[in-house]
Amino acid sequence: MGDADPAARLDTFPRLLARNVADFGARPAYREKEFGIWQSWTWAEAGTEIRAFARGLIGLGLAVGDHVAIVGTNRPHLYWAMASAQAAGAIPVPVYQDSVADEIAYVLDHCDARFAVVEDQEQVDKLLEIQDRLPRLERIIYLDPRGLRRYDHARLHRYAAVADAGRDDAHAAELTARSAALGGADTCVMLYTSGTTGRPKGVVLSHDNIILTARAAAEVDALRPTDSILAYLPMAWVGDFIFSMGQAYWVGFCVCCPESEATMQQDLREIGPSYFFAPPRFFEGLLTSVTIRMEDAAPVKQALYRRAMALAGRVGGALLDGAPVGLRDRLRYRLGEALVFAPLKNALGLSRVRVAYTAGEAIGPELFGFYRAIGINLKQLYGQTEASVFITQQADGDVRVDTVGPPTPGVELRIAESGEVFYRSPGVFVEYYKNPDSTAATKDAEGWVATGDAGFLEDGTGHLRIIDRAKDVGKLASGALFAPKYVENKLKFYPNILEAVVFGADRRMCCAFVNIDLNAVGNWAERNNIAYASYQELAAHPRVYAMIQEHVEAVNADLAQDETLSGCQVHRFLILHKELDPDDGELTRTRKVRRRIIEQKYADLIDALYDGSGTIATETEVTYEDGRKGSIRATLEIRDAKVGASGTRMAAE
Amino acid sequence: MSVAPQSGPAPAQAPAEVLMEMRDITLRFGGVVAIRGISFDIRAGEIRAIIGPNGAGKSSMLNVINGFYHPQEGEVWFRGQRRKPMKPHQIAHQGIARTFQNIALFKGMSTLDNIMTGRFTRMRAPWWQQAVWAGPAEREEVANRAFVEHIIDFLEIQAIRKTPVGRLPYGLQKRVELGRALAAEPKLLLLDEPMAGMNVEEKEDMSRFILDVNDEFGTTIALIEHDMGVVMDISDRVVVMDYGAKIGDGTPDEVRSNPQVIDAYLGVAHD
Numbered sequence: 001m002g003d004a005d006p007a008a009r010l011d012t013f014p015r016l017l018a019r020n021v022a023d024f025g026a027r028p029a030y031r032e033k034e035f036g037i038w039q040s041w042t043w044a045e046a047g048t049e050i051r052a053f054a055r056g057l058i059g060l061g062l063a064v065g066d067h068v069a070i071v072g073t074n075r076p077h078l079y080w081a082m083a084s085a086q087a088a089g090a091i092p093v094p095v096y097q098d099s100v101a102d103e104i105a106y107v108l109d110h111c112d113a114r115f116a117v118v119e120d121q122e123q124v125d126k127l128l129e130i131q132d133r134l135p136r137l138e139r140i141i142y143l144d145p146r147g148l149r150r151y152d153h154a155r156l157h158r159y160a161a162v163a164d165a166g167r168d169d170a171h172a173a174e175l176t177a178r179s180a181a182l183g184g185a186d187t188c189v190m191l192y193t194s195g196t197t198g199r200p201k202g203v204v205l206s207h208d209n210i211i212l213t214a215r216a217a218a219e220v221d222a223l224r225p226t227d228s229i230l231a232y233l234p235m236a237w238v239g240d241f242i243f244s245m246g247q248a249y250w251v252g253f254c255v256c257c258p259e260s261e262a263t264m265q266q267d268l269r270e271i272g273p274s275y276f277f278a279p280p281r282f283f284e285g286l287l288t289s290v291t292i293r294m295e296d297a298a299p300v301k302q303a304l305y306r307r308a309m310a311l312a313g314r315v316g317g318a319l320l321d322g323a324p325v326g327l328r329d330r331l332r333y334r335l336g337e338a339l340v341f342a343p344l345k346n347a348l349g350l351s352r353v354r355v356a357y358t359a360g361e362a363i364g365p366e367l368f369g370f371y372r373a374i375g376i377n378l379k380q381l382y383g384q385t386e387a388s389v390f391i392t393q394q395a396d397g398d399v400r401v402d403t404v405g406p407p408t409p410g411v412e413l414r415i416a417e418s419g420e421v422f423y424r425s426p427g428v429f430v431e432y433y434k435n436p437d438s439t440a441a442t443k444d445a446e447g448w449v450a451t452g453d454a455g456f457l458e459d460g461t462g463h464l465r466i467i468d469r470a471k472d473v474g475k476l477a478s479g480a481l482f483a484p485k486y487v488e489n490k491l492k493f494y495p496n497i498l499e500a501v502v503f504g505a506d507r508r509m510c511c512a513f514v515n516i517d518l519n520a521v522g523n524w525a526e527r528n529n530i531a532y533a534s535y536q537e538l539a540a541h542p543r544v545y546a547m548i549q550e551h552v553e554a555v556n557a558d559l560a561q562d563e564t565l566s567g568c569q570v571h572r573f574l575i576l577h578k579e580l581d582p583d584d585g586e587l588t589r590t591r592k593v594r595r596r597i598i599e600q601k602y603a604d605l606i607d608a609l610y611d612g613s614g615t616i617a618t619e620t621e622v623t624y625e626d627g628r629k630g631s632i633r634a635t636l637e638i639r640d641a642k643v644g645a646s647g648t649r650m651a652a653e
Numbered sequence: 654m655s656v657a658p659q660s661g662p663a664p665a666q667a668p669a670e671v672l673m674e675m676r677d678i679t680l681r682f683g684g685v686v687a688i689r690g691i692s693f694d695i696r697a698g699e700i701r702a703i704i705g706p707n708g709a710g711k712s713s714m715l716n717v718i719n720g721f722y723h724p725q726e727g728e729v730w731f732r733g734q735r736r737k738p739m740k741p742h743q744i745a746h747q748g749i750a751r752t753f754q755n756i757a758l759f760k761g762m763s764t765l766d767n768i769m770t771g772r773f774t775r776m777r778a779p780w781w782q783q784a785v786w787a788g789p790a791e792r793e794e795v796a797n798r799a800f801v802e803h804i805i806d807f808l809e810i811q812a813i814r815k816t817p818v819g820r821l822p823y824g825l826q827k828r829v830e831l832g833r834a835l836a837a838e839p840k841l842l843l844l845d846e847p848m849a850g851m852n853v854e855e856k857e858d859m860s861r862f863i864l865d866v867n868d869e870f871g872t873t874i875a876l877i878e879h880d881m882g883v884v885m886d887i888s889d890r891v892v893v894m895d896y897g898a899k900i901g902d903g904t905p906d907e908v909r910s911n912p913q914v915i916d917a918y919l920g921v922a923h924d
Contacts, residue, residue, distance in 0.1 A: 035802035036814065146807065147865045262812030625854075 011184035012207045014087045016249040021047035024225055024252045030076035031228075033259035033267055041076060043252065049077075053159070054084035054175050055166030057115065060139055060157065064089035064178060067111040067190065071095045071104065071127075072119025074231040074257045077143050077159060079244060081117040082235075086188065089178035090115070093190045093202070094236040096589045097123065098582070100627045103200075105130040107192050111202055111433060112136050117159070120144040124156065184208035189245075190433055191238050193385045194588035202433030203238075203385045213388040213427035214246030216409045217381075220395050221355045225252040227274045232257075232264050237590060238385040239359075243277055246388075268349030276356040280363040281591065283378070285519070286348055287370055288495045292523050308340035309373070316341075316373030321397050341374040350376050357381050357393070359404070360590060362466075362485075364493035368401040380404050382464060386442065386449055387411075388427030392464045403463035413464060419454040420470040472595065474505035480567025482510070487568045488593070490558065494551045495520040499580050499587075501598055502570065503606055511609035512573040513602070514548055515580055521547075536577045536634055545639060548575060552641040560644020569643040572609050574616075576602075577634035583623045608638055669696040671730075672841060672873050673718065678727035680713055687713040688724070689897045695841065700867050701875045702884045705894035706917070711877045712754065714894065715843050718875060719751055720744045732840070745774055750839035752830040754846045754877075760819030764829050767818055768804060771836025772797040804832045807869070808862060824855035831862065835870070842866070844876035848883055856880065860887050885909065893917070 010016055020029070025044035032039050041049070062068070068085040070092055072078050082092035093111050095104055097119065104126055108116065114136055118124055124142050128151075131137060142148060143159045188207040192200040231244040244255045253275070258267035294305050315329045325333075345351045356371070356378045363380065371378040377396065382404035383389035391413075394405035407413050411425035424447045431439045443449045454473050455466040467473065468485040476482050484502040491500040491514065498517035504510035516539050525532060525541075532538040556569040580586040585597050599606065601620070608616035617635045624630065673695040680688040687710045695701045695718075703711050716722040717729065720739050729736040731747070739747070750771070758767050775797065776783070778790035786794065805811055808828050813821060818829050827847060834842055847863065848856045860883055866872050878884045884891060885905040893901035893914045901907075901914040908914055 033811075035799065035806055036811070037802075146869060147861070149868055259811045260809065266812070626857075 009184075010250075011211060012086075012179075012182045012186070013083060013188060013211075013245070013249055014179035014182060016211070017043075017047055017050065017083060017087070020249065020252045027225060027252065028254045029248075029252075030079065030255050030257070031271070032076050032257040033263070033270070036259075038256075038270070040254075046076070046080060049163065050080045050083045050087060051175065052166040053080055053163045054087040055171040056162035056164070057084060057088050057090070057166070058171040058174055058178075059165055060115070060162065062088050062090055062115055064181075066090040066115060067093050067113045069093050069095050069104075069108050069111070069113040069116040070118075070235060071116060071123045072097050072143065072235070073261065074233075074235055074240070074244070075119060075143060076255070076257055078117065078119065078235060079231075079255065081141075081159075082189070082245065085115075085117075086182075087179045088175060089182065091187045091190055093192070094234075094241070095192070096194075096234050096236040098234075098625075099589070100583060100623070101126045101130045102627070105133050107200065107202075108134050108137060111190060114138045115141065117141045118143070121147040124148060124151070182207070184211070187430065189241055191236060191241065191385055194590055194592075201435055201438055204430040204433050205238075205388055205427075206430050209388045209427045209429060210242065210246045211250060212410065213390050213408075213425070214242055214250045216411075216426075217242075217390045217393060218247050218251050220393060220408065221275075223247060223251045223253060223275060223355070227251065227253040227354070228256055228271060229253065229275045229277075230258065230264075230268055230271055230273045231255050232261075232267075233277070234589065238389055239277060239383070242389045243275075265349065269347070270349075272349060272352040274352045274354045276350065276353050278356070278358060279360045279591075280358050280367065281361070283358060283363070283371060284367055284495065287367055288517070288520050290344070290348070291495070292520075295527070305340060308336040309370075311336055312341065312373035312375075313369065316375060317369060320372055320375060320377060321399065337375065344374060345376065353377065355379070355396075359383060360592075361492075362489040363401065364489075365401045366493065372399070381408075382466065384451060386429045387423060387425060388429070390427065391423050391425070391451070400463065403458060403461075403465045405464065406462040407464070413457060414448065415456055416450075418470065419456065419467070419473075421451045421453050421455045421464065421466070422448045423451065424448050472505075476504055476510070476567050477506055477508045478567060481564050482568060483565060484510075484568075484595070486565065487512075487555065487559065487570065490555045491551065491570075496524070496547060497551060499593065501580075501593055501595065502568070503599070503609070504568065507610065509571040509610075510568050511606070512552070512570045513598070513605070514552075514573055514575045516544060516548070516575060518579070535579065536632065539575045539577055540634070540637065545575060545637060548573070549639055549641055556641060556643050566644065570641055571643055572638055572640050574605065574609065574636050574638045577618075577636060578620060578622060578632060581622075583625065584621070605636065608636075614638060669698050671695070672697040672732065674728075674730040675717070676728040676730070678714075678717060678724045678729070680710075680717060680722055680724045687897055688717065690727070691892075691894070691897075691899045692727075693892050693899065693902055695873060695875055696890075697873055698867070698871055699873060699889040700863065700887055701873075702888035702891045703875065703877050703894060704879075704881070704884055704891060708896075709894040710897040711894055712845060715751070715845055715875070715877060718841075719749045719843055720747065748837075748840035749843060750834035750837040750841075751843035752827070752834050752845060752847060754849060756823075756826050756830055758818045758826060758830055758833070761817055763815050763817055764810060764813050764821070764832075765801065765805070765815060767829055768801045768832045768836050769797065771833035772801065774837055801832075801836055804835050807835075807865070808832050824851050824858075827851070827855075827859065828862070831859075831866075835866065835872075838870075839872060842872050842874045844874065844878075846877055846879060848878055848880050856883060863887055 020043040026042055028040045029043040029046040030041045068090050070078055070081055085092040095107050127140055139155055141157045141159055141162055145158055184207045188205050188210045190202045190204050192202050229243055233240045248255050256271045258264045311332055315325045315333055318325050353376055356376055359381045379394040379399050381393035382391050390408040391411055392405040393408050411423055414422040428447055428449055452470050453466050454468055454470040455464055457464055468483040472484050474482045482504045487502045488500040491497050496517055497514055499515035501513040502510055518535055552570050552573055559569045560566050582589050604618055615635055615637050619631050619633045621629055621631050671694045676692050678688055678691045703714055705711050717724055723738045778793050782788055782790035810828055818826055848859055864887055867874055891905055891908045893908055895917040900917055901911045
């Protein structure tokens, strides 16, 4: 940028902020819906707020190199708090806001946080509850004062008061010096990976890691300062950091924060972001709600929808890819756009989406195809916290459902003999904080990082295909290949199935736990006059069992076609009486199945699956949102599913 | 915990000013005596609970407090003045708002509109201006809407702002009703069984909101509630009624150890 100062390279967040204030000062940087109205702040205003809060932090004694925990939902002020911490030479550590106190205690203790910036009373209460275990935590700064007035304010501070204290020039010189001293190699942020096993690890990412990765990925999609995103995914997740901080700062686009978690869908419609990320689960939920509403629509509308979708399924994806499509179909698609697709996209809040990504789990071909068919440029990427997200991503016109795309520019890929995918990139993390053993086990001397996923590069296209978690891929007792995630994904592509866990490593056959999707199945139940009082009751209903059995058998039939995976057919299954939940440790905070924990916790159910019993009585401990524990008792039915003929024969039970 | 939050009863201070005083209230419906000779006071800024078994006369007492019933005997003193019988619109304007045991919302209207109705007594512009949204009426509407939005934010019901209340689950309707009462900026807020029919989680939420209302807005609150645990947790002082008479009055601890109360309401120990 045409700055006179040669030292003003754009290699740190404070420098990027200064650039944005100078170049896009009057453009909106943040929006947040509050009191029913979208409030907005320009880059210039955001810069002022960030500097004020940073000076306030210095005034409270924040030292260079301190860790500042950030706990809350996506709010502009919390994003500013991260930027303020960086400007003052400290390191922001966003923490999952729905973590129970125990998990927060571990993270804050591990990073020796002296300061915590939190959203509201709920988070303050959590921190006060665990303060005895956090002797180093000195100051808690809260955003929303509600309910906190009578608290002891010896160590509690209100965000606005800290920022106001920083509005004079008291620490201005100190702040400038601290920001100037930062370089690209300094730590930008520390993110704790939820980890499917063991304690979370603190991933240290430098300014270079984040900025170079954000830049490379932004260039693939030609992101512009006029773009906008909706920041609704947890701030502690690396994806939100790269989109809402990294790319927003690099490109200068606007970050919009929803009013509350529950209003996200409504806010999405109002904002109409042009750049959007969501996990497959979100797109699935959206499609389920569309399907449910279409089933309730008048026959004429239903017929119109069906015809339009049939056309879209045939040519929509091709149009998006710029592939040749006949004039007749083009015109018909135009008509469909006017009558069906445009209103539908508007209802979903995706009208203005130019670039949309999904990642984290495999996405069903029908699901993926649906969004592309109606003209939403949905693409896949593959990434990890340790890579500052981007490892591979699909460019426009090169989108496929069965791969996660070619490497992002700057990323090198290597497939080990075991099939595990390794990568090396400018985004590769510095280290795991205070954990050299894990660092050494994950990253080798040349900078190659193990992903833990098994996959292969496709000849010719260079696209990466992921099969499964490397450590989950195993063998059945018969020696046949066992890839649980592959089967689980196939099951989960059915809207009625929310989650599935398949067992079978070193056993004679595969069996599965199934979680029903309360929305989809509940709606189906209503439609079919099936009465139920609770999740548990619905899950145990014979007709629900029959429906799930159909799905399982359909998946089996599909698997039977595949020579290598035919051994993975599900012989017996049961429907769990509770939803798998991160609070119970069964899923990670990003909702990935924690296999080992489930195997321990439900050992009795697994035994029952394999010993041939027809029912099993069980008692399960559950953790409520406030951390209290209770238990639920249930008697579960176990069913046998038909399995296809090919492969090892052992069905016919 | 060294820095425990001081929720619950306020620390003992100099006795606060008395907001409302009931002196020897007796209320009859024909030959039935609903309330007999009850006296108690409500101090500014406190949470005052009225408890008692079914038919003890609690709801009648609430109706006396807000002026809907006029007792045959006794005096009601509110904000330093003895209260005379009132017309309904006078009742509405005196600064007492309430919620009802069996939710009384406009089912077909949205949450937002329901709470806006709570601002009705605050509107000054003439009706013909309100009808065309002109001049002062528009400014007034905007100011009222802003006030209501703060309540929506406070009660965390943003997601149902535009939802007709008839479609909401019971717990949320209760919250909307509280919102409407708050919109009137009452001096005294009456809650008739705010937790009735709620599950544990909803009760916890509602308790938190009641404490926060009391704390943030300094609103004096009088409530009737069956859930003893909730009453003892959130109230500063408790009046206990049985068969229309007062059998106990004091802090939750005092009431809990009052033998008469234990016999009449909490029941004699079974084992």
